[in-house]
Amino acid sequence: MNAPDYGRAFALWRDAAPDWRSYTHHAFVAGLGDGRLPGDAFLHYLRQDYVFLIHFSRAWALAAAKAGTLSEMQAASAILHALVHVEMPLHIRLCGKAGIPPAALEATPEAAANLAYTRYVLEAGYSGDFLDLLAALAPCVLGYGEIGARLSGSAGPYADWCDTYGGEEYQQLCRDTGALIDSALEARLGPEWPDLPRAAALSDRFATATRLEAGFWDMALRPDPRA
Amino acid sequence: MNAPDYGRAFALWRDAAPDWRSYTHHAFVAGLGDGRLPGDAFLHYLRQDYVFLIHFSRAWALAAAKAGTLSEMQAASAILHALVHVEMPLHIRLCGKAGIPPAALEATPEAAANLAYTRYVLEAGYSGDFLDLLAALAPCVLGYGEIGARLSGSAGPYADWCDTYGGEEYQQLCRDTGALIDSALEARLGPEWPDLPRAAALSDRFATATRLEAGFWDMALRPDPRA
Amino acid sequence: MNAPDYGRAFALWRDAAPDWRSYTHHAFVAGLGDGRLPGDAFLHYLRQDYVFLIHFSRAWALAAAKAGTLSEMQAASAILHALVHVEMPLHIRLCGKAGIPPAALEATPEAAANLAYTRYVLEAGYSGDFLDLLAALAPCVLGYGEIGARLSGSAGPYADWCDTYGGEEYQQLCRDTGALIDSALEARLGPEWPDLPRAAALSDRFATATRLEAGFWDMALRPDPRA
């Protein structure tokens, strides 16, 4: 199956990231698709994902702060708003149904793989500019889109998860995010940006975040708090 | 007339800011209330205020990034969202009616008083923490509330402006923002926070931002691009 | 007289900054050269300059944090070190001789023009990347070099000031800083960087910082604390 079309930067960065396949075809992901992922592992993932979403939202807030134009600000602000006012309350309710009350969710000890990934993204944003931040955010947003597009229609206990990320609403978000990245790159670096030295640094941001996403799945399958 | 009740920190900081009265009773403000403000000055203000709102929104985005809890993030994100998806489009339409097309608005050269104020607030946030940022943001949010509460019901060409900030919706935003500040302070520094050395630094942040707000009104009356 | 050669970026940015001449040929500067600057104005400048140097040093520290390579870090760190361990103690002694004791120096109320300039530079660095920060720092470092090169050898009470900035040590610092900027630009954006959209944004950073430097001299001649 081909990769979904989320724009030019995604196509380039995806091809250059050594761990892209490890991430998008991870055993955890396969288990979501064929329904064989143990329920405990999924619960462990949900708890870590709650902590992840807090920091991921902070990173989109930082993107709004570092945006160059009103329309870039609006795009980042819309994602932030959806995350903290829709996604996270939904996540809290979902965890509640799965037997994890909000207080337990809040008290989740953050796994090292979670720390590594989220702080890498945030620090990329703080120490770099809007482009550094987008390159570090892209693997999560767009990788979930690619996984969802592949797994959509799966049966089993994780069908909802698969359909959420494979669904049209999320796929549109991925196309919009890809377009945001492409236009941000062109507006700053011009149409030939892939030829600039900066392109290698951005591709490396994407590749490192991809590696850390794979590490997040590793952690989700191996719930050792220090790992 | 007494100051509106926007909470404990506001009451303390307001009383300690030497320029609070210069800001809230500025000649520009008086002219909005009695309708004698020249239309040119108001247009000049609208243009600079557009540039101001861009940076003010960035500062609220940064507040969401630096927040300590989900509810602090939600509060900051809601303000950011209202600013970039409601206030700014409204501002653009208002300026359009006043004869300033969007392209001219975008091209507004930023006055030095505008630069001074917005960069002071943003830098307070970047170099400090959530509390530094809130203390620097407070004079604008809450001062407009105090001015609006006083001028509400004024007749004349600026009656809309006065009623917007004196209206219940904006007054509620001020009470909510005051409560956000008070709870953020207590959650970090405890109930006796006004006795800590840190309190003086935060009060100084508020006082400096107040001084720069007064400078913004000065600039609005004296449209010299370098001043 | 021609401008000194501090490299490629400086030559481009200088020519594009509308206020470069206002800054480098300001009445304050002329008064340093012909010795007619009132002593009070110079003392006022020294006090504000102390506050300026604190923030200027912070900006170079931030540059070290945002550098991309060890040699960029070493360059920024060397400037920071010289500022806080040599320049500032010297400045404190110089002010002491001029009758301003350290406590008075510390207590200097920061003029709005000083706030505007320093926070603009720091915020450029925090919200942007290493290049944004260098473009905002350049007018101060290199402008003093150009002024010093022109005024060096002047007689009168400010001969020391003129010779410090016109002297070989400071001129070498300017050439080194210009080379740091040029190599940082090439390493990230390639040799054709002046043709990229990003170049306009960087040139604008330089032009705005130049405008705020001119505003700093204005303030130095008109010691109104709010201005």
Place this chain on the structure above:
Amino acid sequence: MNAPDYGRAFALWRDAAPDWRSYTHHAFVAGLGDGRLPGDAFLHYLRQDYVFLIHFSRAWALAAAKAGTLSEMQAASAILHALVHVEMPLHIRLCGKAGIPPAALEATPEAAANLAYTRYVLEAGYSGDFLDLLAALAPCVLGYGEIGARLSGSAGPYADWCDTYGGEEYQQLCRDTGALIDSALEARLGPEWPDLPRAAALSDRFATATRLEAGFWDMALRPDPRA
């Protein structure tokens, strides 16, 4: 053996960090002391430590940017200067003798445990204030001091390493850093700071950084690039 006296905050934070013993008595550390650490593991550590030192230096540069007083800036700047102008050149020479040329050192792929630790520290500094940054930096500086004080005088291939960190110069740096932390806390939060809610957040910063230091030693013994 008792812990060395590096001040009040260190004593409190150390006692509250669950992983302090795992870090300071790690098998890697024991191997340095008794000389049984395999040479390959030490070389692997040296390479990762080079990458670590780059980011650690950036964090001290950020501390200088976020400092509140000239003397805090001078303290942070002195550490930064020692790191980039003395420690790192020394490290490069040491690695060169061990058969790792500078180019190979530069090309070291950054282990995930390294990313996790350094980005956690830097992000703590960017999103928090000077105190957050010091609390996150402390476990490395002071833990090496405690380890060095214990292992000093060991024989074997790592005697130099042990004597460097156990030696008077490094021990004085630890006492100075502890004093810097204590005075920064008092200057902002007053003498009763351990009773404030903020104290728990700072202690948590220290504990998390300690956990990630232990993870760094784990990685040093298990050279899997993704781990």
